[in-house]
Amino acid sequence: MNHVRKALTVPFKTVNAKCFDTRWFSYKSPCPALQTRLFSNVGSSAKPAMSSTAGLVIPCKAAVAWEAGKPLVIQQVEVAPPQAMEVRIKIKYTSLCHTDLYFWEAKGQTPLFPRIFGHEAAGIVESLGEGVTGLEVGDHVLPVFTGECGECAHCKSDESNMCDLLRINTERGVMLSDGRSRFSINGSPINHFVGTSTFSEYTVVHSGCLAKINPLAPLDKVCVLSCGISTGLGATLNVAKPQKGSSVAIFGLGAVGLAAAEGARIAGASRIIGVDFNRGRFEQAKKFGITEFVNPKDYDRPVQEVIAEMTNGGVDRSVECTGSINAMISAFECVHDGWGVAVLVGVPSKEAVFVTKPINLLNERTLKGTFFGNYKPRTDLPSVVDMYMNKKLEVDKFITHRVPFSEINKAFELMVKGEGLRCIISLED
Ligand SMILES: NC(=O)c1ccc[n+]([C@@H]2O[C@H](COP(=O)([O-])OP(=O)(O)OC[C@H]3O[C@@H](n4cnc5c(N)ncnc54)[C@H](O)[C@@H]3O)[C@@H](O)[C@H]2O)c1
Numbered sequence: 469m470n471h472v473r474k475a476l477t478v479p480f481k482t483v484n485a486k487c488f489d490t491r492w493f494s495y496k497s498p499c500p501a502l503q504t505r506l507f508s509n510v511g512s513s514a515k516p517a518m519s520s521t522a523g524l525v526i527p528c529k530a531a532v533a534w535e536a537g538k539p540l541v542i543q544q545v546e547v548a549p550p551q552a553m554e555v556r557i558k559i560k561y562t563s564l565c566h567t568d569l570y571f572w573e574a575k576g577q578t579p580l581f582p583r584i585f586g587h588e589a590a591g592i593v594e595s596l597g598e599g600v601t602g603l604e605v606g607d608h609v610l611p612v613f614t615g616e617c618g619e620c621a622h623c624k625s626d627e628s629n630m631c632d633l634l635r636i637n638t639e640r641g642v643m644l645s646d647g648r649s650r651f652s653i654n655g656s657p658i659n660h661f662v663g664t665s666t667f668s669e670y671t672v673v674h675s676g677c678l679a680k681i682n683p684l685a686p687l688d689k690v691c692v693l694s695c696g697i698s699t700g701l702g703a704t705l706n707v708a709k710p711q712k713g714s715s716v717a718i719f720g721l722g723a724v725g726l727a728a729a730e731g732a733r734i735a736g737a738s739r740i741i742g743v744d745f746n747r748g749r750f751e752q753a754k755k756f757g758i759t760e761f762v763n764p765k766d767y768d769r770p771v772q773e774v775i776a777e778m779t780n781g782g783v784d785r786s787v788e789c790t791g792s793i794n795a796m797i798s799a800f801e802c803v804h805d806g807w808g809v810a811v812l813v814g815v816p817s818k819e820a821v822f823v824t825k826p827i828n829l830l831n832e833r834t835l836k837g838t839f840f841g842n843y844k845p846r847t848d849l850p851s852v853v854d855m856y857m858n859k860k861l862e863v864d865k866f867i868t869h870r871v872p873f874s875e876i877n878k879a880f881e882l883m884v885k886g887e888g889l890r891c892i893i894s895l896e897d
């Protein structure tokens with residue numbers, strides 16, 4: 469932890485205290501004067517070359533997780549300026565993805581606290597660290613939990629988005645460049661989460677983990693494209709690649725699974741079988757093109773056998789979006805021999821082990837996995853936003869709840885209860 473403590477000694481100036489009067493601490497609205505100075509011309513062609521807060525520490529509100537499974541505490545944190553190749557952004561909207569919940573619960577994951585979670589979000593560039601190119605103050609951006617350095621073998625390959633430098637690392641709580649945190653409270657560092665930490669009014673992100681998007685896209689909607697929806701959509705369109713008229717099984721009908729179903733619908737699949745323990749998900753799932761529903765609890769035999777019977781030997785493609793190891797095995801074993809392809813998307817517990825008979829593979833079934841639907845964050849994500857802007861992709865139906873930042877814990881409660889799909893947390897209210 470020594471490298472984290474070093475953060476305490478970094479001599480950053482703090483933003484003029486006048487701009488951070490009691491409104492910052494009463495959790496109502498950020499300093500209006502600062503907001504106006506920073507973003508008054510966002511959306512117009514003239515962007516500020518530099519914000520007045522560049523190079524300064526910004527005190528702001530963040531939702532800090534102090535202990536596994538305990539409600540987040542909204543409190544003031546200090547956000548240091550971005551270092552080389554980093555960008556500080558003002559988060560406008562964020563949403564909760566199951567990956568946040570897993571690491572917050574820390575069951576089967578390495579606990580790392582105190583930590584600022586959050587990785588599905590949309591924001592505006594406030595200031596840039598040294599060496600950042602292709603981004604300007606005022607740009608609208610989606611932060612992504614995995615990045616694109618543009619230089620490594622993965623970034624240069626058309627087949628991979630697993631950047632050597634910036635691929636997801638759930639156990640790192642500091643920034644890459646100097647091994648320190650940009651967040652602190654009274655001088656003590658707070659851990660980052662997957663390089664994004666979007667449950668904060670301001671956050672610092674590596675420039676390779678930011679997608680610059682169409683400034684006309686509504687940030688309170690497209691924020692969900694920064695993780696879950698793009699992940700599910702890409703898992704089907706880029707990895708499973710079902711043919712027109714084929715059958716697809718989707719395990720887990722949360723936002724990621726329903727986005728995978730949306731991908732199957734767009735690809736022209738004729739049967740889209742939804743598998744979930746939660747029957748309540750089915751009504752909603754019909755809006756996403758799910759044609760049949762299977763609840764594994766309704767049967768006393770493995771669900772893969774049920775699906776094989778329903779489909780004359782197995783589905784052509786399956787996409788697992790649960791994080792359950794049993795669902796992963798079922799998703800693989802329910803694809804047809806000879807051509808079936810199963811794609812794993814869910815994040816399993818650290819100890820989970822995938823067990824299947826090798827004959828299942830020898831019989832020409834393919835097992836694949838994907839992070840972020842194989843999209844390269846900087847190169848590909850802007851076009852996913854454009855799919856929404858061009859009405860090819862429906863995003864609104866994924867957004868079932870909205871809460872102000874002060875009520876962020878409600879978003880956690882909803883996800884724990886399995887209610888709704890995506891809850892947008894507004895940092896604007
Ligand atoms: N690979 C990636 O890049 C990536 C990105 C984002 C999210 N994820 C992961 O995708 C998964 C889904 O995320 P989400 O936000 O949609 O979660 P969610 O909680 O909204 O949905 C998960 C659904 O799976 C169902 N489920 C759980 N176990 C099941 C089982 N054994 N069989 C059938 N259904 C089961 C639940 O009832 C729930 O409806 C999570 O594991 C998340 O961590 C992965």
Ligand SMILES: [Zn+2]
Nearest residue numbers: 565567695696
């Ligand atoms: Zn996510």
Ligand SMILES: [Zn+2]
Nearest residue numbers: 617620623631
């Ligand atoms: Zn790279």
